[in-house]
Amino acid sequence: MSRNKETGRKIRLLKRIKSNRRVPGWVMMRTDKKFTQNEKRRHWRRNNLKL
DSSP: OGGGSOHHHHHHHHHHHHHSOOOOHHHHHHTTTSOOSOTTOOOTTTOOOOO
16 A cells, blocks of 8 residues: 555655654753653544645
């Protein structure tokens, strides 16, 4: 199934995968824990993507 997707769609999906990470530890330390959570975090079952 995944090999039948268009290249542009795959690139957009990869972008969403990369942005769905937690905030790195060094960022939390540098900002004195002001940024502890990623507000744009998405769960695969709760939220759908608009491609």
